[in-house]
Amino acid sequence: MDAYYASPSSSFYDNAISRRFYEQKLRYLRFEPYPNDGLVTFGASGTAMCDRQLVLKNAQGVKPEKSDDLPFRGRQRRQGTAIVDYVQLDLVHMRKRLGADAKFTMAVRDNSEWDFEDAAQQRVIFEYPNPETGEFVSFAITAKPDGKFHYAPDGSRVIFEYKTKASGLRAMNGKIDFKGAQDDHIRQVTAEALVFGIDEALIVYESTQKPAWFDDAQSTSVTKGQKTWEDGQPRPDLRACYVKITDEMKAALLSDLARQAALVYEQRAGGDLPEVTAESTGKCGFCAFTDHCRKTLTADNLAKLQRIDSAMATSQMAGKAEHRNVIKYLAEVTASATE
Structure with a gap:
């Protein structure tokens, strides 16, 4: 991605590629409900909900609350969505712009569509024992990743998730240096690994704060905590975290989802809300x-x-x-x- 954005050609899109990209997006501008099979369906990005939120979300008659929010939050959500859209458009140009240097490229499905978001969406049913009772529980996981990459050196597939951060360059880098990818994002790609059978993932973080156009390390008008350059280099605004999804990670997630699904079924039968x-x-x-x-x-x-x-x-x-x-x-x- 750095090689792509450093190139002057990244400022120009190939019309044929762009048209194919937007036509694919348009084909999926529709609403498709989950099958009416009564199963709790976990979205891959929603596998970190607390027990109570999950039960409320899946309980009949309980509607999500809608209220006014702080305006900047709406703009921030819109900004995050827009960034992912243009990054996907850039990614499908990688092979065109970088040639053999593009090690990661967006995978293509058998129907010639790029393998991301709605085109890639899949819902899979699982049966797994509830760790608290030992009884098997049925539930579903649905996933539509930001992309699936084809990795040129060995021909493997890699799950791709893109996250934007508005906390600033220093905060984003400090957090990733300390503990790597967020736990809920690791749960997300683990759920996607269960759905797609792909056990490697890249979670890429982009800071919406960018370094100053020129080195600001010696600028007296910029406080130490706000400097965006260090040792003659801009602080990274893009960080990639590699995740190898293990059988233990999958088993732990399935066990937790089975426990949560059981709570939903109990509440539907008249049980109490979780504490x-x-x-x-x-x-x-x-x-x-x-x-x-x-x-x-x-x-x-x-x-x-x-x-x-x-x-x-x-x-x-x-x-x-x-x-x-x-x-x-x-x-x-x-x-x-x-x-």
């Missing part, structure tokens, strides 16, 4: 059922969270992210109760 846990409060930021979750919190669950808050406040967890998430959730429960 809110301290860990699950870290996933509330992108949940579409927050109001319903807070308003259906039981008194026992509330008391348990309050005890956890008190214990964290007097431990080494005080003030850390996990503790702040619990505090925030409890404050929102209180605010919801007074509305």
Whole structure:
């Protein structure tokens, strides 16, 4: 990708390739519901939901909440979508622009379509034992990756996922240097490996903040924490994380999804909602059922969270992210109760 974007020719698209790309996109501008087979269907990108969110999402009569958001968030979501679109268009030009130097190219399906997104989408049914009961549970996983690559040196296939980051160059690089790809993104490509039978993946991160056009390391008008160059080089705005998906990773994910699917089936049969846990409060930021979750919190669950808050406040967890998430959730429960 660096070789492509460094080339002057990257500023120009081949009309025939572009037309083929957009015609493929147009063919899939339609809505196709999942088969009405009653099975819980996990989207590959949604395999990191908390138990409660998953049950609410799959429970009849519970609709996702829609409310106004901060305007910049809407623009950020739109920006992320647009970036992935143009990156895919660039990727299908790689062979044209780089020739034999293009080691990774977008795979092509038997029908001559590029193997990405809706053209690649597949839904597979699994049966796996619930780790808590030992009983086999049926569920489905659906996946439509940002791409499947053909790797020229050995002819293998590689799953491709592209993620944008608005946290800034330093934050993105620091996080990747510390722990690599995000856990939920690794779960996503693991789910895709189960669907497609491809056990290698590249998760590529792009920072929407770009380095200054010229070296700013010596600029006195830029504070140290905001400098985007170091040692005469721009800080990377693109980072690729390689993931080898193992049988153990697949088994762990299937086991967890079987447990969650069982919770959904139990709730459909009249069971209770799963409890809110301290860990699950870290996933509330992108949940579409927050109001319903807070308003259906039981008194026992509330008391348990309050005890956890008190214990964290007097431990080494005080003030850390996990503790702040619990505090925030409890404050929102209180605010919801007074509305």
